[in-house]
Amino acid sequence: MPNPPITLAGKTAIVTGGATLFGASVVGELIAAGAQVVVADIDEDGGTAVADRFDRAVFVHTDITSDESIEQCVAGAVARFGALDILVNLACSYGDDGADTDRATWLRTLDVNLVGAALFSGAARPELARTRGAIVNLSSISAKVAQTGRWTYPASKAAIAQLTRSMAMDYAADGIRVNAVSPGWTWSKIMDELSGGDRAHTDSVAAPFHLLSRVGDPAEVGRVIAFLASDAASFVTGAEWAVDGGYSALGPERAESAIPRLAPVPAS
Ligand SMILES: NC(=O)c1ccc[n+]([C@@H]2O[C@H](COP(=O)([O-])OP(=O)(O)OC[C@H]3O[C@@H](n4cnc5c(N)ncnc54)[C@H](O)[C@@H]3O)[C@@H](O)[C@H]2O)c1
Numbered sequence: 265m266p267n268p269p270i271t272l273a274g275k276t277a278i279v280t281g282g283a284t285l286f287g288a289s290v291v292g293e294l295i296a297a298g299a300q301v302v303v304a305d306i307d308e309d310g311g312t313a314v315a316d317r318f319d320r321a322v323f324v325h326t327d328i329t330s331d332e333s334i335e336q337c338v339a340g341a342v343a344r345f346g347a348l349d350i351l352v353n354l355a356c357s358y359g360d361d362g363a364d365t366d367r368a369t370w371l372r373t374l375d376v377n378l379v380g381a382a383l384f385s386g387a388a389r390p391e392l393a394r395t396r397g398a399i400v401n402l403s404s405i406s407a408k409v410a411q412t413g414r415w416t417y418p419a420s421k422a423a424i425a426q427l428t429r430s431m432a433m434d435y436a437a438d439g440i441r442v443n444a445v446s447p448g449w450t451w452s453k454i455m456d457e458l459s460g461g462d463r464a465h466t467d468s469v470a471a472p473f474h475l476l477s478r479v480g481d482p483a484e485v486g487r488v489i490a491f492l493a494s495d496a497a498s499f500v501t502g503a504e505w506a507v508d509g510g511y512s513a514l515g516p517e518r519a520e521s522a523i524p525r526l527a528p529v530p531a532s
Contacts, residue, residue: 268495273298275395276345277493278337280328280384281355283310286452286482288317290354293486295320297494302341304328305355328355328380329372334387341391348391350493353381353401353424358454362413370416377420382427385442389435396439398493401428403446403504405511425504432502441501443492448508449479472518475510 277294281287282303291301295318304326305311315323322344326337341348357376359369385399392399406414407421425444432442449455449470451463459466463479471477485507491497492505506512 268498270491270494270496271298272350272490272494275299275349275397275493276302276341276347277350277352278302278304278341278348278384278388279352279354280304280326280380282352283307283314283323284453285456286450286485287354288314289482290352290486290489291318291321293483293490294350294352294493297490299350299490299493300345302337302344304337328384329375331383331387334380334384338384338387338391347395348388349395349397351385351388351392351397351399352489352493353384353399355380356402356417356420358417360414360416362415365416373416374420374423377417378423378427381424382431385431385435389438389440392435392440393438397441398497399431399435399440399442400489400492401425401442401444403428403444405446405448405506405508407446408512428504429502436501441492441497443497443500443502444504445485445488445492446504446506446508446512447480447485448474448506448511450482450485451479452482455479470509473511473514474508475513475519478509480507480509 277299279291282291283305294301300320303311303315303323306327308325311323315321324337324340327333357373359373401424403425404421406418407425428442428444435442455466467478470479488505488507
């Protein structure tokens with residue numbers, strides 16, 4: 265068997281949601297691996313700014329809740345670069361009021377986080393079949409744990425993990441591999457905003473529930489996405505890769521020594 269390097273040289277990728285800190289970093293990693301990237305986002309200013317930072321990136325205004333907009337994005341990518349090899353379904357909505365979430369918010373979050381990814385993948389399928397390409401979906405640690413006040417987002421991320429398996433099965437005949445990454449807390453726009461830009465403080469909050477005692481860097485997630493999209497991952501499909509600094513390896517005992525606490529308490 266040849267030993268393919270982790271390179272995306274000459275490949276074309278679409279990254280939905282590539283306009284903010286996390287997505288921009290993923291775009292940067294794909295470009296660093298040699299790809300040319302279409303940044304597909306509803307955020308015109310943010311998307312344009314990201315595309316302007318890189319030689320081999322273009323912005324295409326895209327609403328992944330619109331079938332017409334998705335079709336135009338795929339067609340535009342192929343018209344611009346000649347083919348489509350990679351789709352990264354990264355766009356998301358954090359709209360979530362937990363138990364009080366109304367129907368409109370439920371439908372909006374699922375439309376962006378789940379249905380948009382499914383239908384974008386369907387629209388890209390003929391082009392990806394031509395190149396025997398790859399899809400990488402963004403799941404989350406939130407897919408497998410309960411988090412206070414959050415219902416819609418975790419449900420959407422659990423659903424995308426399952427969708428990854430369904431898609432991997434039905435697209436395998438076309439030679440298209442489909443995988444998901446499941447990041448832990450990652451330095452991103454929302455973390456930046458919530459912490460007032462204080463990354464050290466964010467790390468200290470994340471430390472007890474990440475074995476590596478910090479949040480992840482979006483580039484660390486981007487590098488795993490680049491690997492999964494590359495021919496080096498040629499036998500990987502239907503998988504969910506944790507990129508979570510050990511979050512999912514921890515149980516309720518956390519990284520604390522619980523068994524020694526069984527020792528009888530000395531009588532006082
Ligand atoms: N931030 C984290 O710690 C973390 C952890 C685990 C997983 N994730 C996942 O990583 C991905 C990126 O998260 P983020 O924190 O950067 O989110 P973000 O909100 O900063 O970025 C989401 C992007 O999606 C775009 N978007 C929203 N609706 C869209 C639509 N209809 N059409 C096109 N684009 C649309 C937004 O404009 C934005 O650029 C998400 O899939 C998220 O679930 C994030």
